[in-house]
Amino acid sequence: MRPLSERVSNLSRRDRLIAIYLLGLAVLVAFYMITYNIIMARLEGVNQSIFASFEFVVQTMTTTGYGQDSGFWSHPATYLFVALTQISGIAIGFFTLRLIIIPLFTGAEVNLDNRLTPKQDHVIICEYRRDSAVLLDELQELGIDYVLISSDEENAQELSNEGYSAIHGSPQDASAFDRASIDSARMVITDAGDANVNTILTVRSIRSDIEILTLTDDSEMRDILLDTGADTVLSPHGALGQRLAEKAISSISLDLTDTINLGGDLEVMEIPVHHGSHLIGSRIRESNIREETGANIIGAWIDGELQLPPNPDAIIRQNTVLLVTGGSEALESFSDFTRPARTLHRHEDIVIAGYGEVGQAAEDVLTDADIETTTIDVEDRKGVDIVAEAGAKETLVAAGIENAGAIIVGLPDDSASLLTTVLARSLNEDIEILARVSETDATRKALSAGADYVLSVPRVSARMVAKELRGEEILAPASQIRLIQVPAGPFAGSTLAKSEIYERTGCRVIAVEDDAGLTSTVDPQRQFTGDERLTIVGTDEAVQRFLKQFDVSPMQETET
8 A cells, every 4th residue: 555645645635625624623622622622720719521521622713603502601711712622623614615514515616727627748739639538548548747838728627627637728828738737748749730830839839848749630731830840740631541552452452461470480361351252241260260260360440449358259240350370371361361363343532522631642652552543632732633522422433432442531630531431431331431430439430331441640659659659669659559569577476367467457468479489379278487478469448457366567568
């Protein structure tokens, strides 16, 4: 158990104030009780128990009465003491009402700064516009402390009420950063749109040495933001477009992409189950994937929900994405195994609906891969083939949707994206649909509408920020899956079965490396010497739980 002093220091400012107030009140009551007991004995000649004196103090301070004692008073000091007790009791009553009762029961305005816990080596986040809760949850799972500054008072109040460290203020005002303890911060993250430049200059005027990470939806602003003073500039929309393009290529190409090498010939990759695959409708236990390909399924996205490990009775659906491990040949065999037979009339071109930051980034990747594209956008600009609403049947038909291999839906409006997805699926039931959504909650809707692969802007943005904070290379910033390699020291003398790693943390051991090499065949009854290295897979939350549960540090870390 942590010492009391440490627990008190971790309280928010308001909670510490309440704790100090209650402690002071208890000390005051005790002082009054002892003093009154002495006064009654020495000045009035009345010997009474300490509990009778305690009752008098409580009655007097709460103004509920003290009549049974008034007949004993004759000394002036007694009357002065009683008057002091009455006055202090009334003052304390008003203070209690304002500090505790009103905020607790009426939702009265509260100074959000007072809710902040002491900060050290934290990050300050300014005007995060991509579903703040997604990023803040990510930081909490990673154990990274933070303060969010929001110029929207209602948004700041809502986040604070939900338990997040948020305050109201303008990132263009130096006082907001002082309140967020910028002197002890490690980084400032700004996502203030057109106000990014102003925010960066404000931060630099306060601290020239602090690291600044800036998010922008306009990649053309990168050089300007760097020149202004940003150390790192991230474009989540560009990364999202590249990722969707890479997945689109995998749907029409035999080449494997996005593999992670764990060492030796063992790799991990994420593979969508394509429309028309014979696996659709079968249960994972009945799919014979390991027998037919040699690859192992270690996780699955089914209807937008991550199963790690997947339920053996889970049914593989059209929007299922499988996380598999194995050698290069096994993964190539698995990719062919899941791929549907091609029809002779089908062309291997890709439609891009929406030619903003996402669409342009996707087209750059596809052009480099020598894949033909047809672009759709409501704005007539360079690179747009069809100027029209993508969510119209005639537009998609004109773009060749009926014979296309895939469509990337990169529209900024989620309603338009869902409509385009439904129309594309109705016009070509075999097409691969890869969609971007702006709201996290729209991910499942897009999958239900017929999309095969969906990325949300908030999730991609949060993963990119987390990658910068951890200083590690990541393969796919959109996923929630992490792979780490840890020493087997905590499990020396035990077996995988007895260690109960999955039962206690939700993580799985997918490979063991020792002097003989790396193996993906993990015997549950193998006794660890402690010299091995274990490759663990799990969600962010599960990995954090594992590291804390067994008190180990990752030797190597990546994500998929």
